[in-house]
Amino acid sequence: MPIHVQNLTVSYRHHPAIHHINLQFEQAQSYAIFGPNGAGKSTLLKALMGLVKTDTGKVTFENLKRADIAYLPQQSEVDRTQPMTVFELAAMGLWYEIGFFGRVTAAQKQRVQAALERVNLGGVAQKNIGALSNGQFQRVLFARMLVQKAQFLLLDEPFNAVDAATTSALLDVLQECLQQGKTVIAVLHDYEQVRANFANTVMIAREVIACGATTDVLTEKNLQTAFATLQQTGLSNQWCQTTPTTAVEK
Numbered sequence: 611m612p613i614h615v616q617n618l619t620v621s622y623r624h625h626p627a628i629h630h631i632n633l634q635f636e637q638a639q640s641y642a643i644f645g646p647n648g649a650g651k652s653t654l655l656k657a658l659m660g661l662v663k664t665d666t667g668k669v670t671f672e673n674l675k676r677a678d679i680a681y682l683p684q685q686s687e688v689d690r691t692q693p694m695t696v697f698e699l700a701a702m703g704l705w706y707e708i709g710f711f712g713r714v715t716a717a718q719k720q721r722v723q724a725a726l727e728r729v730n731l732g733g734v735a736q737k738n739i740g741a742l743s744n745g746q747f748q749r750v751l752f753a754r755m756l757v758q759k760a761q762f763l764l765l766d767e768p769f770n771a772v773d774a775a776t777t778s779a780l781l782d783v784l785q786e787c788l789q790q791g792k793t794v795i796a797v798l799h800d801y802e803q804v805r806a807n808f809a810n811t812v813m814i815a816r817e818v819i820a821c822g823a824t825t826d827v828l829t830e831k832n833l834q835t836a837f838a839t840l841q842q843t844g845l846s847n848q849w850c851q852t853t854p855t856t857a858v859e860k
């Protein structure tokens with residue numbers, strides 16, 4: 611059940627954030643999306659999720675339903691001010707099963723509680739999310755993802771501003787997901803973290819610089835190429851010739 615990305619371009623005010631990207635994500639694989647700041651990593655994930663308008667190309671999901679894909683945005687994009695308990699936030703992973711107004715069954719409640727216990731938050735299910743640390747909040751978002759039972763997990767900088775113990779615990783959760791045949795696609799900045807935990811890497815700098823086994827892709831040469839490519843396209847300030855007038859803005 612792979613995801614195909616063909617000739618994908620996404621622009622903000624005519625400036626391409628990602629440019630004619632071709633990729634394929636296979637099942638039961640781990641992929642790190644790596645590249646300099648502003649390389650288009652978050653935009654790529656958003657495009658996979660259909661959260662930004664594409665200027666060229668398309669994303670095709672083979673035999674996948676929307677519920678098969680879970681997305682964990684950057685913490686900075688998540689509203690933590692809503693009056694909601696830990697349990698209620700994790701239970702949002704049931705959305706595709708029950709919608710807004712559906713009743714949560716006893717079995718589903720158990721599933722939510724089990725997911726919270728998996729991330730060591732079983733004891734704080736009734737706590738308000740506003741009272742959580744960054745690490746605890748990220749654990750709840752992981753629990754929500756587990757509840758969804760998605761096949762493809764898309765994570766945008768999941769360990770940013772998260773303590774080391776939580777990072778290690780959540781990396782274990784991702785390993786378990788991989789063993790269950792799920793696919794993990796994560797935007798990451800930590801070179802060593804990628805090497806230790808992700809078999810494949812996609813290095814981008816608006817365009818794909820390299821893609822394949824992490825040991826082949828995460829090289830000094832590719833990193834230099836990525837920085838140079840981004841700097842060159844940034845400095846030249848070229849506008850995408852293939853983008854129509856429908857600029858994308860968040």
Ligand SMILES: Nc1ncnc2c1ncn2[C@@H]1O[C@H](COP(=O)(O)OP(=O)(O)OP(=O)(O)O)[C@@H](O)[C@H]1O
Pocket residue numbers: 622623626627645646647648649650651652653654859860
């Ligand atoms: N909503 C937006 N409006 C205008 N420009 C945007 C918007 N979102 C992103 N951009 C620009 O698009 C480019 C790619 O941004 P994106 O966030 O996808 O990169 P990134 O690789 O995830 O960066 P970082 O590592 O800093 O998070 C950047 O130049 C950024 O400034």
